Amino acid sequence: MEYREFGKTGLKTSILGFGGFHLLEIPASEVGSLLNAYLDAGGNYIETAASYGDGESERKIGATVMHRRDEFVLVSKVGDREKETAAAKIDRTLKNLRTDHLDVLLLHGVESVATLERTLAEGGAYQAALAAKQAGKVRHIGISMHGQPASLIAALKTDLFEAVMTTVNYYDRCNFPEIENELLPLAREKGAGVILMKPLADGYLYRSAEQAFRYAFSRPVSVVVTGINSRAMLAADLGFAERYAPLTRADEAELLSGAPEFGDYVCRQCGRCSCENGIDIGEVFASEAYFDRQMMRGTVGDTAQYALQERLRFWFNQKQLGLDRYAKLDPNADACTGCGSCRAACSYGVDIPYKMKLAAYKLGGKDIY
Ligand code: SF4
Ligand code: SF4
Numbered sequence: 001m002e003y004r005e006f007g008k009t010g011l012k013t014s015i016l017g018f019g020g021f022h023l024l025e026i027p028a029s030e031v032g033s034l035l036n037a038y039l040d041a042g043g044n045y046i047e048t049a050a051s052y053g054d055g056e057s058e059r060k061i062g063a064t065v066m067h068r069r070d071e072f073v074l075v076s077k078v079g080d081r082e083k084e085t086a087a088a089k090i091d092r093t094l095k096n097l098r099t100d101h102l103d104v105l106l107l108h109g110v111e112s113v114a115t116l117e118r119t120l121a122e123g124g125a126y127q128a129a130l131a132a133k134q135a136g137k138v139r140h141i142g143i144s145m146h147g148q149p150a151s152l153i154a155a156l157k158t159d160l161f162e163a164v165m166t167t168v169n170y171y172d173r174c175n176f177p178e179i180e181n182e183l184l185p186l187a188r189e190k191g192a193g194v195i196l197m198k199p200l201a202d203g204y205l206y207r208s209a210e211q212a213f214r215y216a217f218s219r220p221v222s223v224v225v226t227g228i229n230s231r232a233m234l235a236a237d238l239g240f241a242e243r244y245a246p247l248t249r250a251d252e253a254e255l256l257s258g259a260p261e262f263g264d265y266v267c268r269q270c271g272r273c274s275c276e277n278g279i280d281i282g283e284v285f286a287s288e289a290y291f292d293r294q295m296m297r298g299t300v301g302d303t304a305q306y307a308l309q310e311r312l313r314f315w316f317n318q319k320q321l322g323l324d325r326y327a328k329l330d331p332n333a334d335a336c337t338g339c340g341s342c343r344a345a346c347s348y349g350v351d352i353p354y355k356m357k358l359a360a361y362k363l364g365g366k367d368i369y
Contacts, residue, residue, distance in 0.1 A: 001042040001241050006222045007193030009140050009162055011073055011103060013045045015217050016241040017195070017225035020048030020057040025229050032064030034234055039071055041238050045223050047195070049077035049108055050093050058096035066098045074099065075195075077108035077144060078125065081118055086125035090132045104163050104193070105129055105138040109145055111317075116143075116151045126160065146198065147316035148176050148290060149183040156183075156190050165195035165225075167316075170215040171261050172201055174268045175289035184220055194221040202312050204305075207260055213240035215255060218247040257348060261305070264349045265297045273345040273352065277335050281342060281352060284326070284333050288359045291322025298358050326363040333360040 003012045018038050023031050035046065046065070048057045058076060065072075076093045080086040094100065107125055110116050120126045132138040142163025143155045155161050164187050166179055173180055187194045199216035200209060216224045217240075228234050247255070256268055267285035275281050288294055295313035300306045326332060336356035343352055360366040 001238075002217075002244065003044075004222045005193075006073070006104075007162055007187075008191035009104075009193055011140075011193070013073055013193075013223040014043045014241070015224055015244065016043055016237055017045035017047060017223040018043055019197070019225045019227040020046065020061055021052050022227035022229035023048075023057045023060050024053040028060045028063055031060040034228060034231065035061065035065040036068070037231070037234060038228070038238075039065070039068055043238075044072045045075070045225070046072050047075040047077075047225055048097075049079070049106075050089050050096075051077070051079050051108065055092060055096045058093055062096050062098035069099055073103045075104040075106060076102055077106040078129075079108035080128075081115065081125050083123050083125060083127045086128035087131065090128060090137060094137060101136060102138050104140045104142050105132065106142045106144045106163065106165055106195075110143055110151045110155065111145060113151050113154045116154055120158065120160070140193075142193065142195070144195070144197075147172075147318050148321060149179045153178070153183055153186060156186050156192060159190065161192060163193040163195060165197055167198045167201075168196045168216060168219055168221065169199050169201045169205060169212055170255055170259060171205060171266075172198070172293065173256075174262075174266050175293045177269050177286075180219070188220055193223075196221040196224045197226075199224050199226055201261075202315055204308050204312055205259075205261060206308075207305075209236065210240055210243075211255055211259070213237070214244060214247055215252070217241070217244045218252075262348070263297075263301075264351045265355060266294050266348075267350055267355070268348055270348075272347070273342045275336075276339065276341050277331065277337060279331050279333065279335055279356070280329060281356075283329060284359050284363075285355065287322045287326035287329070287363055288355075289322070290318050290325055291362055292319065296358070296362065298354075323363060326359075332364060333357070334364055334366060336360070 002015045006013045078089045080089050129141045140162040143161050144165035146167045152164050200212050205212040273281050292313040295309040333356045338353040361368045
């Protein structure tokens with residue numbers, strides 16, 4: 001398996017990381033078997049969080065694999081925002097994991113710049129992380145968030161964080177392009193380790209798993225973390241890592257054009273179309289992307305996909321951000337006459353007039369049914 005530098009920390013991580021959330025779903029005996037098999041196969045990155053099962057994931061990892069503590073990079077996350085409670089949580093995490101130190105502590109799910117500021121303020125959780133680092137309980141401090149990356153970008157600009165964990169996959173690239181366009185280059189410039197999460201977009205890309213992992217491994221990231229809870233899944237994911245060869249530009253273009261999750265609905269935000277009535281088409285669809293990840297399409301095709309879309313569309317809880325973004329537009333989707341003169345510019349075949357109607361419904365409350 002390939003290993004990559006974890007930013008400037010001096011750590012090296014295997015490209016496939018083991019995410020601990022789904023360890024909640026299986027007994028500790030099976031957890032031990034999976035984690036040891038992962039390490040035996042060359043994996044060296046195990047990650048969990050204090051909040052997963054209120055410490056249960058940590059306890060299972062602590063009970064099953066700590067006899068091999070020096071063989072892997074151990075990462076956990078703490079979501080408390082205040083210094084005192086965060087400090088107590090870090091100590092509980094170490095106890096749960098049966099170790100005296102974490103290689104990386106992530107401040108968990110920092111959902112906005114306002115929350116970041118609170119975390120960094122006097123009495124905030126960052127001070128607890130720093131104290132833990134000074135005491136040798138934590139080697140490196142990072143930050144995590146899924147979906148839109150504003151708080152992660154702001155965090156890296158402070159130069160206080162050595163690692164960043166973010167969503168990256170070929171589907172959400174079309175919803176949150178700032179991640180690949182702004183966050184990843186900034187992380188490289190700052191020398192931060194980059195932890196990629198959700199290579200399968202929370203399971204949404206299950207039909208294209210190998211391509212999705214290949215896309216993820218091909219990004220400029222240190223490690224691709226995925227939840228694993230069965231031997232079959234572990235074997236498949238290890239196979240993806242072993243067989244990995246970087247995507248060429250042509251491969252990537254083909255994936256963006258033809259992946260089954262896109263159809264004629266998902267805007268890739270390429271910026272090539274324009275509207276004769278002055279609507280900022282890209283911005284309307286970017287608002288929709290924040291709102292529900294372009295998942296509600298007004299049609300039911302594949303039922304399994306539809307069920308996943310229903311489950312995942314508000315998963316990132318960024319509905320209001322989409323509404324706020326849309327509220328600034330003038331004209332907005334309501335001004336679309338359906339003339340269709342923008343269609344030819346879209347090499348992805350997006351049905352722009354239809355999508356405008358749905359955007360007006362979702363974001364502007366227009367009654368279209
Ligand atoms: S179909 Fe709608 S978005 Fe496209 S050019 Fe006509 S008015 Fe503009
Ligand atoms: S050309 Fe198509 S993919 Fe590109 S911004 Fe317009 S609708 Fe989106």
